[in-house]
Amino acid sequence: MTPMTPTQQAMPEISQVIEVPNKSKDQIFEDSKIWIAQSFKSANNVIQYADKSTGSIIGKGNIQYPCD
Template sequence: MKKMALFLVAALVLLTSCTTMGSEKASPDLLSMSVVIEVPGSSQDDLFVKANSWMVDTFKSAKSVIQYADKEAGIVKGKYVQKLPYGLLGDYMDVTSTVTVEIKEGKARVSFADASYSQTVTMYSMGGATSTKEGVVEDLKTITKVRADWEMLATTLKATLISQVKSW
């Protein structure tokens, strides 16, 4: 009886960890995304300050960081980490993406690419032993969730860029 219960727990853990990544591969055009944001009448300097501030406010995880910022070139680039649920036991995986904001007079382009995952799998049937699995996000199910977050980020950046600075 104990062996059967142990087998069922092990099978459940195995099946749960295997549901992390879907099997259907995403088309290459889904693995990145760019959005152009028009902000007529705004200077490159003003948009750069707002974009940089947006990244600081948005990248709240210690793993999410601004890696490069050049005001003259109008580029802010960083790594963004989001947590995605997977499996049946409420586990999460970290998905890291490169976020690039390019700025010109009156407009900005935000690009998302290079989504990779890192997940820690806990094997409860083996006394809670863990293993880490890492790779590039290529499956349709996961990249669809990642893109939903990218779209939300682009929307919040647009709101930040078109907002008027309130004087204090």
């Protein structure tokens, strides 16, 4: 594994839409929050904004990329 090094260069934004059949918006929202809690040391420090009514979660953190 290559160690991470600090950089002044911002990474490009990465986004992908994934269809999740047979799950409601609320289930996807809750499952996403669980994934964040399991994938980062502190979900409270990662989640910057969460709105269940719109299904929006905005986070800020570091994760090895590409990831599963």
